[in-house]
Amino acid sequence: MGVAVMEPSRQIQRQPAWTMLASEFGESTLNEKGSGEFDPTFVITKLGAKVNRVIVSGLVERLELRETSNGSQMYQGQLRDPSGLHYFSVGEYASESMREFVVQLLDKVDSGEPILLSMTAKARWYQTDEGAVYTSLRPEEAAIVSRERYASWLVRACAATLERLDQHQKSLNCEPTKEAMLKEGIHPKMVDGLLSAQTHYGQIDTEGYRLNVMQALDIAEGKMAAATTAPPTLNLSEPQSEDDASAGEGEELQSVILECIQAMDNGEGVDFESLVRNLAARGFTREQSEAELDTMSDDGVLHEPRFGWFKIVA
């Protein structure tokens, strides 16, 4: 044994797919990438899931063919589940069968037919120069599914989310070390992610995830009336192109931003991601919000006590 040089064990093992609602994935702002050429990347959610791959399901809300800057074609779409939206894109890197699938899907979407999809997808992560983090999906395989299959996925996603909520809760009760977490009964596969999540996200409010789960369970139980909520504010139904963002809108956006920060600031400011999400819910695009936040910071209306957290200058 001693003589032979051991081969480094660097076989690439397949990464498992997490069953996950859109809100948990979409709210993630932490990623991890080993430096080796074939090391997997992970998006780490607030509940500590280290996600390289997901299996998700939902309504195709939008699907469009776009030209990218280098002239290649890319399909971009949105998938909605009861908790929120996934953004996905299928480009030339996708498998032949996935591209074929999305071409046919586009026809169906354009016809206005509602379509439920299930897809296995790789987690993608992107950070702008300003530090804003976006997550998106690159589907590997997809299928059009019935409402029964959708409902069955919903309950599995709920069960998985509830288990992660439980693991996350347990992680709060113990020292932030591997040993303590294992002792507390946390699944070995969750320990790394929970440790990273705790350091990065700090204290989080998990109530939103619980509400998402209850909403999804109502739907799975067929209690559609219970699952119905007021229509979202959508004066912005289609995002304006950036050129259209007139000064008037800018002022409106500014007052909305101030309102949001006032409402959400518990003393240490409001983080960029929550802010952008709230503004998105009021119809402002990320680009608009980001630009306005910059302007307001420059103008001295807002300040950043720490990077990515905004406070109103008193």
Next chain:
Amino acid sequence: MSDDDRYNDHIAAVLQECPGADRDEVKSAFQKYEEEFFIPPQDAIRSIIRRFKSESDATPSTPKAGGQSNRPTKKVSRLSELKADDRDIEIEVEIVSHNVREQMIRGESKSIAFGLLEDDPWQEGSGERTRWEYKDWGNNSNITPGSVVRVEGASVNEYQGRMSLNINQSSRIAVLREGSRPVVAPGEPIDIATLPNDGYVCVVGRLMSSRADQIHRRDGSGSIDVVRGRLADESGAIGFLSWEPFEYEVGTLLKIDGAQVKTFRDTPELNFGRTTKIEPFHDANFANTDTLKEGMISTISTLRDGSKDVEIVVNITSWEKRTFTKDGEERYLWSGQIADPTGQCRVSAWTDLPIDDSSLPMTVRITDARVRAWQGIPDITIDREEQITVLEETPWEGELDLENLRIDVPLDELVAGPSRVGIATRGTIVSVREDSGTIMRCPECRRVLREGQCFEHGAVEGNEDVRLRLVLDDKASTCALLISKDAALALLNTDHATMMDEIQANGSMAYVQSIRDMLLGCEVDVTGRIINDGQGAMILCDGASFTEADTGLIATELRAQWGLQ
């Protein structure tokens, strides 16, 4: 509340966006989304607006893909490339030593690890390895002597011209190769069940068996006298091989320091050599031989490839003579199937045993047996007649239902465990591979042909077969799933001829997509055996069915379980 009322606000919102839309049409759209697709109005509203807006404005605000954040990490392969003020370094090193000491830092006692490391761990360079000291401020538990790790985010420390590496609290350690020579504190015995697969250890155990043996040198230059046997404590048992004279009586409690653990196939074994210190040990509370013996009796589910001195009680369910020719001489062995409540596997005997067809099934105790495994199925080998004792009755109650003898094991447990047979598990299908459907197999060896070629036998006329190659996931574990012909056809609710027709009509890519449309994201129950050889786990499946689930009921149960009202 009637639907009308329930949708009112949503309809109004749509009409505001699409003034020309017909109110009833909008309402029926909401109904359709809800009834046919389980999409509540607040989630359907954007899709509905999109539909009713005649013009499609194509300026979405999706995040652009691509782009990478570039952290200024300095990646080096040799320590000599580093400068005194380098930070956020990444390098692959072998850990030479690792010590921990308590240090007072700002009045607080902290344990700081320090030791030596060497660069060029894979010996790719031609020159000498460089050795540096390091300090680990992050208390990383995965830094062990002998391991090769990638250190990410370390920094250089220079003190009086000497350079060393600081592994910081924020550094990340990726283990590339586990330590091949763990140093366990000498004289500190460890439980047999927790022995490492490799390295020098100290154990205290009772001698359960011991027999003289000989190892023949491969080159024919003679043989070496050795002693083989077994040692047990309450946590488990392990075989040993002594290269030195070993004359203790069975039943003696021994303390053995400096034994080397070597792993053969899946089974670790202790090696005693010249430097191993063996002495009788006194501990009145240590479990006695009888108690330990009971703990050593295996079940089929615990058999491991390479195990020796196995004792097990099983039912022999089939028995046949197999002849083969070796060196021009016709020889034979006996081969059979065995079962216990934990599973089924094979048995082989190189000697005639008092077993005949008419007496099956027959309960026997097998002792001192060795185990080989082929494709994950253990095969217990019996060399001598005295290794088996026929028993009057089974130690377990009731008959074994061989047809349905399946042990339910959660997927994450299966994937983390060894190869085994007779399992049932559940998971979600997350991938349908492109080579699912019909395949051609080599008539000689059953290998799948690639473009009419067999890896072993070249161009051959293949036999057509059906199989599904899928991936099954559950609870952050993943496993390849190969479903054989009958089970595949049953799951897809089709037959071979129909499958052929469809593939011919639409092509295999479209056919695979049609399988995906049926299976992707579905939960299935599967039965079969699992092969886990370190390259990832694979289930060879002989039965698969969609999990029957009442989603409403599961939802209600989830609410109850987690207290959601």
